[in-house]
Amino acid sequence: MTDDILKKLGGSLASQILETVDTLVVILDRYGEVIFFNRACQLLSGFTTEEAIGRKVWDFLILDEEIDAVRRTFEKLTAGNAPAHFTNYWKTKNGAPRIIEWSNNTLKDEDGSPAYILGTGIDITETRSKEAALYESKSFLRSIVDASPVAIITSDEKGTMLSFSRKAEVIFGYKESEALGQNLTLLIPEPDRSRHDQYLNHYLETGERRVIGKARQVMALNKNGERFPVALHTNEFHDGERIFIGFIEDRSEQIATEQRLEDIKNQLQHMGRISAMGEIAASIAHELGQPLTAAASLAGAVSLTLRKVEFPQRDDAISHLNETVSEIRRASEIIRQMRDFMRKHKTAKSLHDVNHVVEEAIAIALIGAEAGGVHVTTNLGSDVGEAALDRIQIQQVIINLIRNSIDAMQDVEEKHLTISTAKRGGFIEVKVSDTGHGFSDSVKKRLFEPFFTTKEEGMGIGLAISKSIIDAHQGEIIIVETESLGAMFIIKLPVGDYDETTENQ
Template sequence: MAEELGLLIDGATNYAIYMLDPAGRVTLWNRGAERIKGWSEAEIIGQDVAVFYPPDDVAAGKPVRDLALANDLGRIEEESWRVRKDGSEFLASVTITALRDENGALRGFGKVIRDITDQKAAEAAIVRREHHLHSILATVPDAMIVMDERGTVASFSAAAEQLFGFAENEVVGRNVSMLMPSGDRSAHDGHLSTYLKTGERHIIGSIRSVTAMRRNGERFPIELAVGEVSIAGERIFTGFIRDVTARVESERRMQELQSELVHVSRVSAMGTMASTLAHEINQPLTAIVNYLETAREMIGDAPDGALGGIAEAIELAAAQSLRAGQIVRRLRAFVDGGETGFELEPLDVLVREATTLGLLGAHEAGVMVATDIASGLGHVRVDRIQIQQVIVNLIRNALHSMQATVCKELRIATARDEPGWVRIAVIDTGGGIEAGVRARLFEAFATTKEDGMGLGLSICRTIVEAHGGRIWADAVEGGGTAFNFTVPLADVFNA
């Protein structure tokens, strides 16, 4: 029996098992102790237990104190540092048991030692990773939600708490569908069930725009990305959620602004056409009046009654022609000098909004865009919609001019012009404009486009001149055109 027990003890090579006499000297030493601590049985038998303790513990009397405590309590367990033969230290799980005979007399001590250095390092690494994960969850700007394959929430980040209005303990353990509008909850459960059965993905692995619901019942748009990982055979899903309310509102405002600009463009185009037609129609009306007056003089005061009736009809026709001419002149005066809604507008915001709208599709067309908005220019006094219409028109013309060029570069810049005025420039690397064409570029119905009506730049000139500014085009060295126009700074009107 003793031989079998010895074999069992020696076979436990992952444990250092040894015995001490009542004075603390080694009396039995297994192979596990030799492997873990480095001393052979011949080297260690008879050695004092203090040889296994670090110098600081020996100086503090810990070896003697441990045996005394084990004697008093019968058994002690602890985790503390021990020393190998080569002087290296390791963290050990230590059990010391007092051994007594049938009369209760102390016969010695049994010690079981297990090296737990790697285990504790692994546990510490897990703790560090957990702390790291918690720090990420607490600081990541996007909301993060971790859930299991049943949709049960396991983790709810600080950003998610702020976004949805729920505390983490109110959400953990509940189905994530609680954060969705009622109409979407059953669909979510169905998508998850279908994925688990068939592997058919609906949301996982992609970014989707969906609707979420806050604690107060408010619905709001979000971008949702879901990732998946398998841990010990169980699927874990992590959802990353971004509130896009501001972006959706910005897009809505941009669409409204675009519609407003299109409407103003149409009205301005109609105004310019009316002005041109008024100018053209006024000339034949004047000629008609002159011919009628001449015919009236040629008839004179003839006694013939028929001629008198003709003369009266001619006189009435002349009067109506004059009246038509007055109506046309009033129409032209209204179009040329109509009132505009001048307001103080921040120049950088005005240009940025118009640039964003005008550059739609520029990136896809391979156009490199640079903006150079001068600082400190402050406010301008303009009709915002009309000036933004000018900027958008010039940008769209520039993009059109670069369709066939290899080098596609566009620059939008602002700078001080003459005192009290600011210059806005749109510079392209297109094919350029011939000098003869530039001279009449801003006239109505003058165009360089095959399918253009020639009203856009004419409208721009009308708008800029209504603001007291000027607009012109310069050739750019190396090819391209620089369109420039000026608008007044706010202090021009306060001088």
């Protein structure tokens, strides 16, 4: 038989062709022994024809773990019901495995029984490893894209979405499967939505970059039809065709926080003015009260004296003086009423998480401060909890303390500001300390006096207002003596709730 087929092949054109082609050509007899092993096989395996011919293929060419599978396939081939295609490893002479994709054929005897197996194979080792590498790099890239905290979306030239990262799913509410194949306009609210095609065409025609390569603040649209602000950065790359890539960051929370801080700042300024007016009115009333009282009693005394002397129009003079006294009294009364009115500002208390209130105040007070080299440490006690307080007023107090500290550290080298909260003996304490210039005993005595300031730009009402606010909270504001330079203030607020409102008297 063997001779038969070899004779058929021997010297023929067919045999020469088989020797020259790059394809692997092996012929096995019905026992699995190699009877033909072309040049391509020799080159790939490292075995010469002499070494291969007459040996069972699984005795030298097949990887141990594949021997069984190869034998089973061989049996099926000889039984005539063979899989036409088969992939397995060849163990080369130097031990390196190669992956071969086989196309098999069974050659029959004259009596029709399978006599030879003809296998033609291609070495796909390189292709496979390239595919594997490509697959790996693709899945690696996908993991990066999915891990990105910014949403990443790619589209083709027409705006058809090609990929939609996990974060994109989160912020837009669409599943990747819903978004793919749809146009980017799905995510764009009007009026930009209608113009988007125009924008794209304009860019494709003119190459003029309005958006590409730039970061912009725009509005986006989620699946619920809600608009939200995003920071959008777009770019393009070429992967056979032009691909647009967008990096999108949801800015709603950030903008809401900024807005909230802005609101609080405005409220604080407003409250600050009202409180300041109250303090100013109180102080004016106090300053004016004494001279007015004195003027009234002096005028009264003159009127009494005049009764004892006789002169023309004496009664007129006395009556004018009495009117003067009553006008002065009226002025005093107006001032007193004004003071009462200004100070009758109510403190609106409700339960607040003190740490949260403090954190917000710090954020506002520090705007612009960190650039000035102030090193800030916050140490908020985990068990602090809630207190009944007027948030705006308490924040005003904390902000003034922090600003005072920052002012006091302007000319010192070591600028350390420490803000901490703690719960101690029925009180929540907020402590603000600094490494500034501190104050002398004489300054210390006057800290809480309205209009006492050592600053050129200061009004000197910060601590005075703070004191009245803290008093209205049944709390205490104290200065702590420290060994080192700097100042330390502690605000003590009672834990738990009490009257909804208390008059700030």
